[in-house]
Amino acid sequence: MDQNALKEQTGKESVKYIKSGMIVGLGTGSTVKYMVDELGKQVQEGKIKDIIGVTTSSRTAKQATDLGITIKDIDDVDHIDLTIDGADEISDDFQGIKGGGGALLWEKIVANASNKVMWIVDESKLVHKLGAFPLPVEVIPFGAQHVFNRLEKKGYKPTWRMDGDQKYRTDENNYIIDLHLGEIDDPKSLADELIHMVGIVETGLFLNRVNDVIVGTQNGPKVLH
Ligand code: 5RP
Numbered sequence: 001m002d003q004n005a006l007k008e009q010t011g012k013e014s015v016k017y018i019k020s021g022m023i024v025g026l027g028t029g030s031t032v033k034y035m036v037d038e039l040g041k042q043v044q045e046g047k048i049k050d051i052i053g054v055t056t057s058s059r060t061a062k063q064a065t066d067l068g069i070t071i072k073d074i075d076d077v078d079h080i081d082l083t084i085d086g087a088d089e090i091s092d093d094f095q096g097i098k099g100g101g102g103a104l105l106w107e108k109i110v111a112n113a114s115n116k117v118m119w120i121v122d123e124s125k126l127v128h129k130l131g132a133f134p135l136p137v138e139v140i141p142f143g144a145q146h147v148f149n150r151l152e153k154k155g156y157k158p159t160w161r162m163d164g165d166q167k168y169r170t171d172e173n174n175y176i177i178d179l180h181l182g183e184i185d186d187p188k189s190l191a192d193e194l195i196h197m198v199g200i201v202e203t204g205l206f207l208n209r210v211n212d213v214i215v216g217t218q219n220g221p222k223v224l225h
Contacts, residue, residue: 025114026084040063057101085107105170119212125215138200
């Protein structure tokens with residue numbers, strides 16, 4: 001099975017955890033796309049009823065709406081039962097990097113409002129230590145070059161996330177700077193340092209935020225707690 005087939009496997013498997021009547025956080029990315037497709041199918045077939053989706057990006061909102069899944073704004077629900085989202089890296093101690101798809105800010109807000117968070121990944125995302133995947137940070141456009149320069153001075157090897165020849169814009173109209181760190185020795189102190197830099201809105205370090213992980217493997221889906 002190639003990586004896409006593994007993504008499809010874990011995406012479909014995760015729908016088994018969505019029960020009728022739930023308020024479900026719908027993540028973003030190519031793995032989540034398989035999950036939302038399967039959820040839409042089961043909603044259309046009447047196998048899952050009365051669910052409400054809270055989405056983490058305009059992309060997922062469009063996909064879910066097109067499939068007939070009822071969507072509510074995060075501020076129109078008082079909680080989310082379960083959020084299912086992808087991840088870019090998960091370390092041995094269950095910490096994560098997210099934001100490869102540019103939706104980290106809404107993803108973190110939705111995760112925070114969730115009673116339970118499940119990540120769905122193919123096995124290539126499991127790593128010993130975080131950092132080989134570039135760490136995204138979301139910055140507001142005003143003064144963003146100064147934030148970039150500060151990150152460069154610190155040796156964090158920043159690059160602008162691009163969309164063709166323009167800087168990538170998030171759903172909040174912000175920019176993303178990717179940090180090419182190689183290895184992150186202390187994710188907690190890095191997260192604290194970055195979030196206190198003026199202009200940075202959020203980082204892709206998702207620390208202590210996941211309950212379960214479903215991994216797509218050559219031997220079928222595996223659940224990690
Ligand atoms: C989007 C994300 C995605 O969940 C993450 O990038 C994984 O994506 P994919 O399933 O396409 O590999 O954090 O912001």
